[in-house]
Amino acid sequence: MTAVMDADTRDSEMINLLVAGVDDAFPALVRAFEDGVFSGLLRMVGNRADAEDLAQETFTRAYRSLRDFPPERIRALRIRGWLWTIAVNLARNRARTTSRKPPPLELTVPPVASALGPEDAALITEAEREWHRRLAALRPAQRTAVVLRHVVGLSYEEIAEATERPSGTVKADVHRGLAGLRAILDEEER
Amino acid sequence: MMDTVIEGLEALGTTAPHSLMPSVLAATGLADGYVRVPGPSGDLFVAFSPDGVSWIAPAGNGAEFEAAFRHHVGRDIVPVATFPPKWQRSLDRALQTGRLGSLPVDLRSVSPFQAEVLRAITAIPPGEVRPYAWVARQVGRPGAVRAVGTAMAKNPVPVVVPCHRVIRSDGTVGNYAYGPEMKRALLTAEGLDVTEMEAEAVAGHRLTGSDTTHIYCYPSCHHARRVTDKHRVWFHDAAQASAAGYRPCKRCLPLEAAA
Numbered sequence: 001m002t003a004v005m006d007a008d009t010r011d012s013e014m015i016n017l018l019v020a021g022v023d024d025a026f027p028a029l030v031r032a033f034e035d036g037v038f039s040g041l042l043r044m045v046g047n048r049a050d051a052e053d054l055a056q057e058t059f060t061r062a063y064r065s066l067r068d069f070p071p072e073r074i075r076a077l078r079i080r081g082w083l084w085t086i087a088v089n090l091a092r093n094r095a096r097t098t099s100r101k102p103p104p105l106e107l108t109v110p111p112v113a114s115a116l117g118p119e120d121a122a123l124i125t126e127a128e129r130e131w132h133r134r135l136a137a138l139r140p141a142q143r144t145a146v147v148l149r150h151v152v153g154l155s156y157e158e159i160a161e162a163t164e165r166p167s168g169t170v171k172a173d174v175h176r177g178l179a180g181l182r183a184i185l186d187e188e189e190r
Numbered sequence: 191m192m193d194t195v196i197e198g199l200e201a202l203g204t205t206a207p208h209s210l211m212p213s214v215l216a217a218t219g220l221a222d223g224y225v226r227v228p229g230p231s232g233d234l235f236v237a238f239s240p241d242g243v244s245w246i247a248p249a250g251n252g253a254e255f256e257a258a259f260r261h262h263v264g265r266d267i268v269p270v271a272t273f274p275p276k277w278q279r280s281l282d283r284a285l286q287t288g289r290l291g292s293l294p295v296d297l298r299s300v301s302p303f304q305a306e307v308l309r310a311i312t313a314i315p316p317g318e319v320r321p322y323a324w325v326a327r328q329v330g331r332p333g334a335v336r337a338v339g340t341a342m343a344k345n346p347v348p349v350v351v352p353c354h355r356v357i358r359s360d361g362t363v364g365n366y367a368y369g370p371e372m373k374r375a376l377l378t379a380e381g382l383d384v385t386e387m388e389a390e391a392v393a394g395h396r397l398t399g400s401d402t403t404h405i406y407c408y409p410s411c412h413h414a415r416r417v418t419d420k421h422r423v424w425f426h427d428a429a430q431a432s433a434a435g436y437r438p439c440k441r442c443l444p445l446e447a448a449a
Contacts (some may be wrong), residue, residue: 023220030214038206048207055206056213063218131202150199181195 011079018074022066030059033080037087040152044091044144046132048124054094058087080154084162088144095140134184141165142177149174212268222259223270229285229349231375236281237267238274242294243281246347248368262346263299284350288316288380299346303329307341314355317380318410319387321359324445343367349376361391361409382410395424397444399436406431411442 010032017025037058042051062083066074124132135143144163148154156174160167216223216238224237226249233249237259245259245267252269259267273281280293290312297305310328314320325338342353348367354376358364363384366373374384387409390396399406400417406425407414425431428438429447438444 026218026220027211027215030211034206034210034214035204038210039203042204043202052207052210052213055210056217059214060217063214063220128202131198146199150196151202153203178195181199185195 011077014079015075015077018066019071022063026063026066029062029079033083034059036080036152037083040084040147041087041091043132043135043147043151045094046136050094050098054087054090057090058083061086061090078158078161081158081161084148084152084154084158085164088148088162091144092140134181137184138177138180142173142180145170145173146177146181150178209271212270215266215268216270221266221268222263223268224255224259225270225273227273227281227285230288230379231372234285234349236273238277239265239296239298241296241298242277243347243350244296244299246349248372281350288352290350293350295347295351297346300341300344303331303334303337304341304344307338308345308347308351308353311342311353311356312351314352315412316352316355317377317382318408318412318442319355319357319377319382320408320442321361321445322356322364323359324408324443325356327445328443352376359396361396362388390424393424394426396427397425397431399423399425399431404436405439406436406444407439408442408444411439413439413441 014029014032017028034055038051038055041054042048045051045054135147138146145159148159148162156167156170159170163170212223215221219240222237222239222244224235226233227236235247235249235255236243237245245263247255256267277293280291283291284293297308306329307325311325322335322338326332326334342356345351345353348354354366354373363370363373377384390409397406398409398414400421401423402421428445432447438446
């Protein structure tokens with residue numbers, strides 16, 4: 001419950017800043033939500049390069065929309081649910097266009113040190129890779145719902161907004177997704 | 191068992207890469223982005239806005255580059271991992287060929303007149319040079335030689351907009367925002383023998399022609415460089431050339447003597 005209230009407080013503060021001036025407030029919005037957006041996308045698509053690319057596109061589109069929104073539209077926003085509407089759509093489209101191509105090679109050694117330093121080396125641990133495999137085995141709607149609920153921490157209402165589905169359906173998707181993961185884990189332990 | 195699943199999922203939260211924020215700021219235009227790329231004479235920092243390449247400087251200290259950019263352009267700037275893919279080919283080509291080609295440049299940081307001057311000098315071919323006064327005439331302001339000099343000094347995108355190809359009317363290389371040595375290096379990399387050009391200029395040889403065609407050129411003009419020593423003649427100025435019965439080259443368009 002506290003997590004939800006924190007999110008609401010953060011939302012209303014952010015909205016006040018955005019109404020005062022999108023350009024000044026936007027970097028703070030990115031800072032507040034980038035970890036959640038990146039984490040969720042990473043677990044949905046399974047590799048860091050695509051996740052970063054989709055996260056960048058999500059925030060870029062969000063910025064363009066905010067620039068065009070009248071203040072009353074900004075005041076009515078639930079930021080996380082709205083951001084994830086954009087992200088879920090982009091991830092879905094990406095999955096459609098890349099389904100015929102092989103997945104990009106995931107780096108297991110740090111790439112040549114970039115100008116930004118070695119901390120961004122696209123390392124994925126073996127445990128993460130296992131989870132990506134398990135999540136990839138779920139139906140897309142269940143995978144999205146499970147990741148948004150339990151990796152990102154969205155409420156069912158926020159997930160309903162993000163996926164444009166009724167919250168009852170979202171709840172069922174989360175439960176079925178969790179049951180599916182549990183079955184996969186059971187299978188692995190045999 | 192269900193707790194294991196949920197715990198496993200909750201542990202999958204991670205932090206965004208450090209490169210995400212800069213790339214978002216650059217993509218939205220809230221800040222320009224910049225990358226380090228190999229140039230014709232040493233590495234360059236190349237900054238870009240959503241409108242095109244906005245600032246270029248020899249690669250050195252990143253913080254100093256960013257400070258200079260903020261001071262001169264008045265926008266924020268962040269280092270990014272990649273140049274916009276849609277312009278990458280154009281940038282590579284511009285740096286390889288010395289011609290701006292299809293590379294978009296963002297000249298909002300200079301005045302409209304300065305932008306016009308900078309557009310005009312992109313017509314100077316690689317390996318050739320023209321005097322400041324020539325540029326002034328090309329933009330229809332023959333008296334604005336000093337203003338042309340100022341526009342060169344304020345060129346936000348040197349190398350790709352070739353202000354290094356604009357020299358003094360006496361035929362010497364003259365100043366450059368990043369020092370005359372860089373100007374010489376860029377011209378040398380394009381195949382111009384700068385030392386020889388300056389030696390001729392000091393000897394009063396500012397224009398050259400062929401006694402078979404009776405056409406005079408700037409010494410670096412592609413046509414002038416094909417003239418054999420046997421047929422080459424030198425002039426100090428356009429008045430001397432026209433008095434000798436020579437006409438100006440239609441390619442390098444040397445300034446004509448005042449009527």
